[in-house]
Amino acid sequence: xxxxxxxxxxxxxxxxxxxxxxxxxxxxxxxxxxxxxxxxxxxxxxxxxxxxxxxxxxxxxxxxxxxxxxxxxxxxxxxxxxxxxxxxxxxxxxxxxxxxxxxxxxxxxxxxxxxxxxxxxxxxxxxxxxxxxxxxxxxxxxxxxxxxxxxxxxxxxxxxxxxxxxxxxxxxxxxxxxxxxxxxxxxxxxxxxxxxxxxxxxxxxxxxxxxxxxxxxxxxxxxxxxxxxxxxxxxxxxxxxxxxxxxxxxxxxxxxxxxxxxxxxxxxxxxxxxxxxxxxxxxxxxxxxxxxxxxxxxxxxxxxxxxxxxxxxxxxxxxxxxxxxxxxxxxxxxxxxxxxxxxxxxxxxxxxxxxxxxxxxxxxxxxxxxxxxxxxxxxxxxxxxxxxxxxxxxxxxxx
Amino acid sequence: xxxxxxxxxxxxxxxxxxxxxxxxxxxxxxxxxxxxxxxxxxxxxxxxxxxxxxxxxxxxxxxxxxxxxxxxxxxxxxxxxxxxxxxxxxxxxxxxxxxxxxxxxxxxxxxxxxxxxxxxxxxxxxxxxxxxxxxxxxxxxxxxxxxxxxxxxxxxxxxxxxxxxxxxxxxxxxxxxxxxxxxxxxxxxxxxxxxxxxxxxxxxxxxxxxxxxxxxxxxxxxxxxxxxxxxxxxxxxxxxxxxxxxxxxxxxxxxxxxxxxxxx
Ligand SMILES: Cc1ncc(COP(=O)(O)O)c(C=O)c1O
Numbered sequence: 001x002x003x004x005x006x007x008x009x010x011x012x013x014x015x016x017x018x019x020x021x022x023x024x025x026x027x028x029x030x031x032x033x034x035x036x037x038x039x040x041x042x043x044x045x046x047x048x049x050x051x052x053x054x055x056x057x058x059x060x061x062x063x064x065x066x067x068x069x070x071x072x073x074x075x076x077x078x079x080x081x082x083x084x085x086x087x088x089x090x091x092x093x094x095x096x097x098x099x100x101x102x103x104x105x106x107x108x109x110x111x112x113x114x115x116x117x118x119x120x121x122x123x124x125x126x127x128x129x130x131x132x133x134x135x136x137x138x139x140x141x142x143x144x145x146x147x148x149x150x151x152x153x154x155x156x157x158x159x160x161x162x163x164x165x166x167x168x169x170x171x172x173x174x175x176x177x178x179x180x181x182x183x184x185x186x187x188x189x190x191x192x193x194x195x196x197x198x199x200x201x202x203x204x205x206x207x208x209x210x211x212x213x214x215x216x217x218x219x220x221x222x223x224x225x226x227x228x229x230x231x232x233x234x235x236x237x238x239x240x241x242x243x244x245x246x247x248x249x250x251x252x253x254x255x256x257x258x259x260x261x262x263x264x265x266x267x268x269x270x271x272x273x274x275x276x277x278x279x280x281x282x283x284x285x286x287x288x289x290x291x292x293x294x295x296x297x298x299x300x301x302x303x304x305x306x307x308x309x310x311x312x313x314x315x316x317x318x319x320x321x322x323x324x325x326x327x328x329x330x331x332x333x334x335x336x337x338x339x340x341x342x343x344x345x346x347x348x349x350x351x352x353x354x355x356x357x358x359x360x361x362x363x364x365x366x367x368x369x370x371x372x373x374x375x376x377x378x379x380x381x382x383x384x385x386x387x388x389x390x391x392x393x394x395x396x397x398x399x
Numbered sequence: 400x401x402x403x404x405x406x407x408x409x410x411x412x413x414x415x416x417x418x419x420x421x422x423x424x425x426x427x428x429x430x431x432x433x434x435x436x437x438x439x440x441x442x443x444x445x446x447x448x449x450x451x452x453x454x455x456x457x458x459x460x461x462x463x464x465x466x467x468x469x470x471x472x473x474x475x476x477x478x479x480x481x482x483x484x485x486x487x488x489x490x491x492x493x494x495x496x497x498x499x500x501x502x503x504x505x506x507x508x509x510x511x512x513x514x515x516x517x518x519x520x521x522x523x524x525x526x527x528x529x530x531x532x533x534x535x536x537x538x539x540x541x542x543x544x545x546x547x548x549x550x551x552x553x554x555x556x557x558x559x560x561x562x563x564x565x566x567x568x569x570x571x572x573x574x575x576x577x578x579x580x581x582x583x584x585x586x587x588x589x590x591x592x593x594x595x596x597x598x599x600x601x602x603x604x605x606x607x608x609x610x611x612x613x614x615x616x617x618x619x620x621x622x623x624x625x626x627x628x629x630x631x632x633x634x635x636x637x638x639x640x641x642x643x644x645x646x647x648x649x650x651x652x653x654x655x656x657x658x659x660x661x662x663x
Binding site: 019020022027175184186277278279280282287289292293 | 455478554556558
C-alpha cells in the first residue's frame with residue numbers, strides 16, 4: 001500500500017482510530033460522510049479555492065533564502081512563507097476549509113481549542129467571514145503567555161473560555177472542547193486545529209493543509225526544475241508538517257524532517273522523538289506519559305509545540321522510517337529566531353524557528369546543489385514578549 | 400464468571416420488587432487510605448453494584464465534580480494498582496459486584512491482559528472504559544473475556560437502533576444508557592425525552608438496562624425506573640459528598656434514600 005493511500009478504515013497502520021465517548025460517534029460518522037462527499041465536489045472546491053486566494057492570500061511565496069544559505073554553507077535553503085498567510089500562520093488553511101464544511105452541514109456554531117492562540121485566531125477569522133458563531137477554549141497558562149492573541153480573538157468576535165483544569169495548556173483546552181462538543185453536538189462543529197483527534201480529523205486537516213506541499217512542488221519545480229531533497233517543518237500536533245510532507249509521501253527521494261519542541265533539560269514536548277505509544281484525544285499515537293499512563297506535563301518555549309501527543313500519520317511515518325523527527329531545544333530555537341530576523345529580515349514564529357534550526361543543521365551537511373525547503377509556519381509577532389522574557393534583557397540591549 | 404454476578408444483582412433486585420442502584424465513587428478519593436471506607440459505605444447503604452473510578456489526567460467524559468475527584472486521588476498518589484487493591488478490600492468486606500470505570504490509556508500502559516488478570520484476581524466483575532467504543536475494543540474484549548470480566552458499553556440519545564443492537568451484542572453485565580448530551584454531573588431534572596429514549600433502547604436488548612449521567616435525586620431514580628429501566632447509576636452526587644469532606648455515614652444515609660426510591 002502506498003503511503004498516500006492512508007488512512008485505511010480510519011487507521012494509519014496501528015495508529016489513529018476513533019477512541020471517543022459513544023456520544024460523539026454519530027457526529028464523527030456524519031462529519032466523515034459530509035467531508036468525503038464535499039472533498040470532490042467542484043462547487044465546494046471552487047469556493048474554498050476562492051477564499052484561500054482572494055481572502056487568505058494564497059499562494060504564499062517560496063523564497064530562496066540567499067543569506068541563510070550562505071550562512072549555513074551547504075544546501076540551498078528555501079522558505080515556504082506561511083507566515084504571510086492572513087492571520088499570520090498556516091492555521092487558516094484548515095480553519096477556512098472546516099468552517100465552509102460546517103456551514104454546508106448546517107451547523108450554527110464553531111468551537112476550537114488553541115495553544116499559541118494561532119488556531120483560535122484562525123477559527124475566529126474563518127467564523128467571522130463565513131458567518132458562524134465562534135467559541136474558543138484556551139489553557140489559562142497559554143492565555144497568560146499569549147495575551148495579544150487572546151485580545152485578537154475577542155476583537156474578531158469570538159468568545160474565549162479560559163481552561164483552568166489539568167496543566168492549563170493545549171491538551172486541557174482540547175479536553176474542554178471535547179466536553180462542549182459532547183454537550184452541543186447537534187448544532188456545533190468542533191474545528192480541530194491540527195492533524196490530531198479521532199478519525200476523520202487527521203485526514204481532513206491534512207488534506208486542507210496539503211495546499212502547502214502542493215504549492216511547494218510547483219514552486220520548486222519552477223525554480224529548480226526538480227523536486228527538493230529535504231522538506232523541514234516543525235511538529236506540534238503536526239499539521240503544517242503533514243501539509244508539507246503529504247504531497248511528497250510516495251516520493252522516497254524527498255527526505256522529510258520534523259522538528260519537535262525539545263524544551264530544556266528534562267522538560268520537553270518531543271512526543272515522536274522520545275514518547276511511547278498510547279491513546280489520547282481519540283487517537284492511538286505517540287504520547288508523553290508516565291509509567292502509569294497518566295499524560296505527562298510537557299514544556300516548550302513555543303506554545304504551539306507544547307502538546308503531549310502528535311498526529312497518527314506522523315506516528316506511522318516515524319515507525320516506517322519515512323520521516324525523521326528531531327527535538328530542537330528552546331535555546332536552539334531562540335538562536336534561529338534571532339538569526340533569521342537578522343539575516344533575512346523575517347521574524348519567524350517560535351514554533352517555526354525550531355524548523356529553521358533543524359534545516360540549518362541539515363543543510364550544512366548537504367552539497368551546495370541540494371535543495372532544502374523549510375515551512376515557515378507562522379510569523380513571530382505573537383512571540384516578541386516571550387523572547388524578550390527568555391532573553392532576560394531589555395529591548396534595547398544585546399539585540 | 401464475574402459478569403454473571405452483575406446480571407444476577409439486577410435479577411435479585413427485580414425479584415425483590417426493586418430496581419438496581421449502581422453507585423460510583425472515584426478510587427483513591429480523598430486518599431487511598433480513606434477510600435475503601437467510603438466505598439464500603441455505598442454497599443452498606445444498599446448499592447446493588449458498585450463502580451470504582453480509576454483516576455486519569457485527562458477525563459474527557461467527566462464533568463467538574465468527577466474531574467476534581469480524580470485530581471484529589473492522583474495528588475494522593477493513587478495509581479491503577481492502588482485502585483485494584485481498594486477493589487480487593489471492598490470485595491472482601493462487602494461482596495457486591497464491582498465494576499471498574501477508567502479511561503483506556505492507563506489500561507494500555509498496564510497491558511490489557513495483565514490488567515484484566517489482576518482485576519479478576521481482585522474480585523472485579525466488569526469494566527467500563529468510556530473512551531473505548533466497540534470498534535476499537537477487540538484487544539480489551541478478548542482479555543476481559545479470558546478472565547470472565549464483562550465489558551460494559553454505553554449507548555446515548557444519539558445512538559441509532561442498529562448501532563444500539565451492535566453495542567448490546569458486545570456488552571456483558573448490563574447496558575449503560577447515558578441519559579443526556581454532555582459529561583457526567585448533577586442536573587436538576589431529567590431530559591424531557593427520557594421515556595422515549597429508554598423505550599427505544601429497551602427494545603434493542605434483553606440485557607439489564609441502567610440509566611446514568613445526571614441522576615442525583617431519589618425522584619430521578621424513581622422516574623427512570625418507572626420509564627422501564629432496570630437500574631439507575633448515581634455518581635457525581637455521591638462524589639460531591641467526599642469532595643466536601645462529609646463522613647462515610649453521610650454517604651450511607653444518602654444511599655438509603657436513593658435505594659428506597661428503587662422500590663416499586
Ligand atoms: C505558527 C505555528 N506553527 C506551528 C504550530 C504547531 O501546529 P502544527 O504542528 O499542527 O502545525 C502552531 C500551533 O499553534 C503555530 O501557531
